[in-house]
Amino acid sequence: MTQAFVFLVSHKETGFVLLVKCPQENGPGGVNLKRLYDFIKWFLYITTGILFICALNMAIQGDADIPAATLWQILLSGLLTAAVTAFFHPEEEGRLPAVLNIFLHFLALCGVMLLCGRWFGWLKFDLPGIVMMVLSVAGVYLLSFLAYYIIDVRQAEQINRKLQERYGDEAH
Amino acid sequence: MKITIEAPKAGEEEEIVIRCKSLDDEIMNLIQALRKGRDVLAGYAEDRIVKLEPKDIFYFESVDNRVYAYTGQEVYEVRKKLYEIEEAYSYMDFLRISKSAIVNVAKIAYLKPIFNGRFETTLKNGEKIIISRQYIINLKRKLGI
Numbered sequence: 001m002t003q004a005f006v007f008l009v010s011h012k013e014t015g016f017v018l019l020v021k022c023p024q025e026n027g028p029g030g031v032n033l034k035r036l037y038d039f040i041k042w043f044l045y046i047t048t049g050i051l052f053i054c055a056l057n058m059a060i061q062g063d064a065d066i067p068a069a070t071l072w073q074i075l076l077s078g079l080l081t082a083a084v085t086a087f088f089h090p091e092e093e094g095r096l097p098a099v100l101n102i103f104l105h106f107l108a109l110c111g112v113m114l115l116c117g118r119w120f121g122w123l124k125f126d127l128p129g130i131v132m133m134v135l136s137v138a139g140v141y142l143l144s145f146l147a148y149y150i151i152d153v154r155q156a157e158q159i160n161r162k163l164q165e166r167y168g169d170e171a172h
Numbered sequence: 173m174k175i176t177i178e179a180p181k182a183g184e185e186e187e188i189v190i191r192c193k194s195l196d197d198e199i200m201n202l203i204q205a206l207r208k209g210r211d212v213l214a215g216y217a218e219d220r221i222v223k224l225e226p227k228d229i230f231y232f233e234s235v236d237n238r239v240y241a242y243t244g245q246e247v248y249e250v251r252k253k254l255y256e257i258e259e260a261y262s263y264m265d266f267l268r269i270s271k272s273a274i275v276n277v278a279k280i281a282y283l284k285p286i287f288n289g290r291f292e293t294t295l296k297n298g299e300k301i302i303i304s305r306q307y308i309i310n311l312k313r314k315l316g317i
Contacts, residue, residue: 098288145287152285155308160282162315167278 035086042085045147047078049140057136070120077116084108110137204263211261215241215248224248226264230295231275232257244297267314269293269303277314 051074058066088105114133116122123129180186188206192199213224229241234254241250250257258268265278275293283293289305303311 098290102288148289149285149287152289152291152305155312156283156285156291158317159308159311159315162317163277163280163282166315167280 038089039082039086043078043082045144046081046085046140047075049143050074050078050081052143053136053139073116073120073122077113077120080112080116081109084112106137106141109141110134113137201263211264213241213250213252215246215250217246217248222248224250226261226266227276227278229276230279230297230299231269231273231301232266234272242299265314267307267310269301269307269311273301275301275303277311 054070054074085105088101088108110133113136114123114125114130117129117133118125123133190199190203211226213226213229215222215224224241224243228243230244231242232250232254233240233242239250239252239254239257241248252260254268254272254274258266258274261274265276266274267277269275275295279295279297281294281296283291283303286292286302291303291305291308293301293303295301
């Protein structure tokens with residue numbers, strides 16, 4: 001029987017809590033577990049980022065109460081932006097140059113968040129409102145980049161240590 | 173691992189016997205290497221053909237449907253497909269690191285993260301190549317991490 005999903009409570013590289021570990025590429029019924037894993041990972045990162053920006057915004061504006069609907073709206077916008085991210089696969093090698101892919105991904109995220117903002121009444125659809133939303137998306141984007149960079153630094157250290165152990169003495 | 177070499181008796185065939193507790197990856201790689209014999213690649217330069225020892229190759233790269241082998245200083249065309257090279261030499265230290273490149277892991281000096289989940293890999297000859305995140309997991313697996 002295929003070992004499809006392994007639910008974990010911790011992520012060994014980051015120490016953060018993650019929901020799913022993906023042990024192999026394909027699960028039952030040809031489900032691409034890597035894609036599913038990536039999607040859930042993006043959803044967690046982005047939702048955390050949106051939550052952080054919202055909390056910051058509320059703290060600045062002095063809002064004390066959060067309507068229950070806002071929590072669902074945050075989750076839904078996290079889901080939509082994770083779907084957009086899964087489409088662009090910014091961390092995989094694609095046909096587009098990396099910088100262009102990032103730019104298009106960022107534009108798409110801004111588009112989704114502007115639509116969500118309008119739909120949920122998070123912003124006034126005028127220039128300051130749009131600028132504020134774009135800056136917020138940029139903030140979440142930077143936070144995600146930072147989280148990834150920290151993970152990557154750890155991975156690189158781990159790999160470099162192993163390379164040194166195994167091939168350190170070999171002359172080229 | 174103890175290595176014993178014995179001369180066969182007159183009339184006996186040459187034979188390699190592997191005595192091991194389990195057939196782990198290392199032993200399987202050894203068996204594969206023995207079966208393949210000495211792998212030597214033909215490298216084509218402008219006016220000459222040279223024998224390339226895989227261990228001397230830093231990386232292979234596919235450019236415009238041609239595959240090139242990069243040694244420390246030289247570049248040779250190799251008349252094989254990248255996937256053929258990947259299949260033939262995966263038992264050694266070679267590893268696919270992008271759609272268009274296979275690196276000799278033994279020739280990596282170090283790597284460091286750059287933006288967007290990519291890793292800049294510095295080889296032992298100072299050359300730099302990029303590994304994307306999707307292939308990092310394979311590198312970690314190859315290194316037993």
